[in-house]
Amino acid sequence: MVMSIESLYPFLHSGSADLDSLLADVARSTAEKVDEIGRLRREVVAADDARMAACATAMAERFExxxxxxxxxxxxxSTDAAAVAALCVDPGPAWRPLPALALAADVATLTALANDVGFENVFARPVAAAGRPDDxxxxxSTSGGSANVLxxxxxxxxxxxxxxxxxGYSGGSMAEAAARGEIDYLFVMPSASVHRIQEAQTTTYHVLWELVQRALGRP
Structure with missing residues (x-):
């Protein structure tokens, strides 16, 4: 679903010239969004805290x-995927560097595959070519339904x-794949807002990364 800027920020399109009212509306909108992401993060943790710990342990075993x-x-x-990879490779001096790569960062391979064999294969082919059982x-996917991700x-x-x-949402096709046993650990951000989904996903992969580091004995 595509939302208009006006629907997201109606106070910017109200035609009001009252600066104080406008600033109050901006402050209220900001506070509502902060509350919304806070509730979503708590909901995800309440539903998946044990599974996050189990997932991090399984990831640490693979890294070891x-x-x-x-x-x-x-x-x-894709930018979140790049952020995860960068976090692993360059975590700072207090943490253990871990081997990682973001598949969309290889633009030459991605565009070649998209042009020659179809965009639905841009992630499957590199995984098939270089993926190993310990990886x-x-x-x-915010929608859970991206064909190339699946x-x-x-x-x-x-x-x-x-x-x-x-x-995000209710998990989409990724939830169906998880039910079939094709995804070992699926974490769903139950929201219809792409903004809140991505914010909660960012929190989730940072939590997983830190739990992995602790499972590996760092810090």
């Missing part, structure tokens, strides 16, 4: 065996990788 993280997603989710596939996860599952998914 020499595995790598392969992260992927589309659009804003981890971390996929992000294909990437399916191939990762076939190759024996640990599969981790982050989705």
């Amino acid at each position: 065996r020499g595995g790598r993280l392969m992260a992927f997603g589309n659009g804003g989710s 981890i596939a971390l996929a992000l 294909r990437g996860l399916a191939v990762a599952h076939e190759r024996g990788l640990l599969t981790v998914g982050l989705a």
Whole structure:
């Protein structure tokens, strides 16, 4: 669902020239959004705290065996995938660097695959070519229904990788794949707002990363 700027920020389109009223509306809107993401984060933790710990333990075991993280997603989710990979590779001096890559960062491979074999294969092909059983596939999709993300996860599952998914809404097709056993750990951000979903997903992968570090004995 595409929302207009006016529907998101109606106070900017009210035609009011009262600056004090406008600032009050901005402050109220900001506070409402902060409350909304806070509630969503608490809801996700309440539903999935034990599974997050189990997922982090499984990820740490893969890293200990020499595995790598392969992260992927589309659009804003691709930037989150890049952020996860960067966090692993360059975590700062107090933490253990971990091998990771963001598949969408390889523009030459991505565009070649999109042009030659179809955009639905841009994540599946690299996973099939380079994925190893000790690796981890971390996929992000706000809708849970991105075809290329689902294909990437399916191939990762076939190759024996640990599969981790982050989705929004009610999980979409990723929830169906998880029910079939094709995604080992799926974390759903139950919201219809893409903004809140992505904010909650950011929190989720940071929590997973820190739990992995602690499972590995850092700090």
